[in-house]
Amino acid sequence: MAETTFTSCEGLLGSLSDYIDGELGAELCRQIEKHVAECENCRIVVDTTRKTIDLVHVSNASETGLPEDVRDRLFKRLNLDDYLKPSAK
Template sequence: MTDICNCKGLVSSISEYIDGELPPELCAELEKHMSECENCTIVVNTLRKTIDLYKQPTPDNPLPDEIKSRLYARLHLEDYMNK
C-alpha cells in the first residue's frame, strides 16, 4: 500500500484519478479507500458533478466572463482561459 490510500493522498491525486491518468493499481487503492471513507467519496463525487455541470452547454445563460475568470484562477487553470 502507498500513501495514496489515505485522505491526504486522495486529495493530492484527485485530479489524476478523475481524469483517468493514474495507473490501475493506484486507482484500485483509491477506490478501496473510498469504499471505507464516506468523506473522500463525497469529495470525489462532488468534484465529478461540478466538472459535469461546468461542461454542460448553456447557450441561453452563459457564464459571465468575470465569474469564469475567477473560477479558472481559483482552479489554477488560467492557461485554459483563452482556449
C-alpha cells in the first residue's frame, strides 16, 4: 500500500463530496475524471467513498419503521391515547 499523501490531489479531495453528490459543474467533473484516469489512488478514493455512501443507503433502507411498542408509549406520553389506533402504515 503506497504511503501517498494528497498534496497534488488536494483539489480533488476538496471537491469530492460535491462530485459524488452530482453537484459539480461539467468542466470540474471533466477535470476530475481526467485526473482519476491518471491517478490510481484518487480513483480508489472516489470509488470507495461513493461505495461507502451507497452501502450506508442500502443498509439503512430497511430500517425505517417505528416499533409498535415505542409508538404506543409515545402516544401515551403525549396524551394522545385516544388516537392510538393502529398506524396507517
